[in-house]
Amino acid sequence: MLSTLFFFAIVVSLFPLGIGPETQLLRSIAPGVVWVAALLASMLSLGRLFANDYQDGTLEQLLLTPQPLYFIVLGKVLAQWLVAEIPLVLIAPLLGVQFDLSKETLLVLFVSLLLGTPVLSLIGSIGAALTVGLRGSGVLISLLVLPLYIPVLIFGAGAVDASIMGLNPQPNLSLLGAVTVLSLIFAPWATSAALRISLE
Amino acid sequence: MDWSQGGYGFYVWGAYLFALLAIGGEVIALTMRKKQILGQRKSAEEISKGRNNETTS
Amino acid sequence: MNLYKYASPVNFYPLAGKIIPWFAIPAAILFAVGLYVGFFVAPTDAQQGDVYRIMFIHVPAAWMGMFLYVLMAIYAGVGWAFNARLSSMMATSISITGASFTFLSLVTGAFWGKPTWGTWWVWDARMTSTLILLFLYVGFISLQASIDDPRRADRAGAVLALVGVINVPIIYYSVQWWNTLHQGATIRILNKPTIAPKMLAAMLIMLAACWLYSIAVVLVRLRYIILEREQNAARFAEVTA
Numbered sequence: 001m002l003s004t005l006f007f008f009a010i011v012v013s014l015f016p017l018g019i020g021p022e023t024q025l026l027r028s029i030a031p032g033v034v035w036v037a038a039l040l041a042s043m044l045s046l047g048r049l050f051a052n053d054y055q056d057g058t059l060e061q062l063l064l065t066p067q068p069l070y071f072i073v074l075g076k077v078l079a080q081w082l083v084a085e086i087p088l089v090l091i092a093p094l095l096g097v098q099f100d101l102s103k104e105t106l107l108v109l110f111v112s113l114l115l116g117t118p119v120l121s122l123i124g125s126i127g128a129a130l131t132v133g134l135r136g137s138g139v140l141i142s143l144l145v146l147p148l149y150i151p152v153l154i155f156g157a158g159a160v161d162a163s164i165m166g167l168n169p170q171p172n173l174s175l176l177g178a179v180t181v182l183s184l185i186f187a188p189w190a191t192s193a194a195l196r197i198s199l200e
Numbered sequence: 201m202d203w204s205q206g207g208y209g210f211y212v213w214g215a216y217l218f219a220l221l222a223i224g225g226e227v228i229a230l231t232m233r234k235k236q237i238l239g240q241r242k243s244a245e246e247i248s249k250g251r252n253n254e255t256t257s
Numbered sequence: 258m259n260l261y262k263y264a265s266p267v268n269f270y271p272l273a274g275k276i277i278p279w280f281a282i283p284a285a286i287l288f289a290v291g292l293y294v295g296f297f298v299a300p301t302d303a304q305q306g307d308v309y310r311i312m313f314i315h316v317p318a319a320w321m322g323m324f325l326y327v328l329m330a331i332y333a334g335v336g337w338a339f340n341a342r343l344s345s346m347m348a349t350s351i352s353i354t355g356a357s358f359t360f361l362s363l364v365t366g367a368f369w370g371k372p373t374w375g376t377w378w379v380w381d382a383r384m385t386s387t388l389i390l391l392f393l394y395v396g397f398i399s400l401q402a403s404i405d406d407p408r409r410a411d412r413a414g415a416v417l418a419l420v421g422v423i424n425v426p427i428i429y430y431s432v433q434w435w436n437t438l439h440q441g442a443t444i445r446i447l448n449k450p451t452i453a454p455k456m457l458a459a460m461l462i463m464l465a466a467c468w469l470y471s472i473a474v475v476l477v478r479l480r481y482i483i484l485e486r487e488q489n490a491a492r493f494a495e496v497t498a
Contacts, residue, residue, distance in 0.1 A: 126416070126417075126420060130400060130413045130416060130417060131400070131403070134403050134404060135403070136403065137403075140399060140400065140403055143392075143395060143396045143399050143400075144396040144399075144400060144417060146392070147389050147392040147393050147396060147421075147428070148420065148421070148424050148428075150389060150428055150431065150432070151424075151427050151428055151430075151431035154431040154432070154434065154435045155431065155434075158434070158435065158438060161438075175431075175434070179427070186423075190416060190419075190420055193416055194413065194416045197409060197412040197413050197416065198409065198413065200409075201296050201297050202301070202307060205306075205307035205308070205310065206301065206306040206307040206308070207306075208306060208307055208308040208372050211308055211311065211368045211369070211371060211372045212307060212308060212310055212311055212368075214368050215311045215314060215315070215364070215365040215368035215369065216311075216314060218361060218364045218365060218368070219314045219318070219361055219365065222357050222358075222360065222361040222364075223470065225357075226353070226354065226357050226474055227474070230474065230477050230478060230481070233478075233481050234481060237481060237484050237485060
């Protein structure tokens with residue numbers, strides 16, 4: 001949603017303001033900055049993943065349907081990814097221009113986020129499910145999920161970093177892809193279990 | 201034993217001081233928790249005793 | 258003898274009380290012995306001088322942090338799968354001790370790093386992974402602290418701990434990857450030199466001491482958790498008199 005998008009853009013822009021406009025320096029911090037901003041922006045939208053359905057009772061109903069919860073969760077995560085993460089992926093290259101990244105690097109940035117943001121949604125959904133209905137769940141989700149995001153951050157930013165240094169981003173992107181596939185298979189299962197625990 | 205640890209005494213003894221604080225702190229936190237639980241039980245008992253006295257008046 | 262009755266928290270309470278001294282006293286003795294061997298018997302290291310003696314607490318603390326996390330996840334998982342309250346309570350008790358050791362290993366690592374490499378903190382694979390482990394502990398403890406219903410807290414913690422424990426190898430691998438990419442082979446920490454037998458002896462004795470201490474402290478905390486949670490259980494009053 002739009003607020004997540006603006007948050008992402010603002011956070012990315014804060015770093016040059018905090019660090020200085022020197023091009024060389026900005027180019028070297030760009031991968032980390034954009035990726036961390038994406039992580040934080042994702043955290044904002046995750047709190048809403050189950051909150052509305054919880055409040056109006058829909059979530060309880062979803063747990064009672066004959067459809068496996070796994071696919072229902074997958075559907076909700078897909079929706080969150082399309083609405084909250086895809087805008088980040090699309091705007092990231094534009095923000096990358098602020099850091100004087102080359103066209104090839106901007107492409108790698110785009111691809112890395114395209115591959116990595118599903119993991120943010122998938123693992124984030126586990127945190128959202130565990131904290132349904134709790135006070136202060138927003139910050140709590142961050143505590144739970146940010147450590148689990150670290151591999152994605154390392155491989156995603158690593159790919160962009162490799163591109164900046166003229167190296168092949170493929171190894172990092174492959175590892176990132178592997179994490180995405182693993183998350184796709186296992187995360188909805190953990191989220192389903194967490195939802196049942198939170199709602200019984 | 202060389203008490204100054206070859207000049208590195210601050211680091212060696214500093215590290216072990218933190219170890220003492222961590223382990224000691226954990227033990228102290230447990231004793232404080234025990235006191236808190238016992239205190240709660242005492243006041244709960246006194247409340248229920250007080251209620252029993254009321255019913256016989 | 259029916260052992261299954263000890264699966265009930267109320268029945269386990271007095272048993273734990275009897276066990277604790279058998280771990281607490283040997284722990285104190287082994288700490289004393291380990292420190293003696295470490296400071297009076299083990300020789301000064303040829304390369305690192307006397308600073309290496311921090312290892313006698315740093316390495317056991319780091320290992321305890323890791324072992325206890327896995328143990329915590331196992332107890333939490335068993336407590337969830339078999340609906341065993343006592344097992345979940347163990348996990349909650351272990352989490353505090355594990356976090357404490359992990360934090361201690363970071364601090365002692367810093368005290369070792371400053372004289373050795375000149376900085377209090379180094380982003381090497383080991384320290385970074387230990388820091389992330391501390392974050393995982395904090396997440397578990399915070400989650401359980403935020404949930405009022407004890408059984409929901411038990412089970413939610415189990416999911417988080419299991420997700421965490423599965424992720425730990427992935428996180429560790431990715432941190433290693435990150436470290437080699439950014440530092441290359443210029444810094445090699447603890448290049449696996451052969452360790453003198455007396456140094457190894459001190460380290461193992463301290464590790465054993467930490468294990469015994471952990472068991473004692475976890476059981477003590479477990480008893481307090483039982484006191485706090487089992488007020489309504491049958492025989493609670495007579496067992497906890």
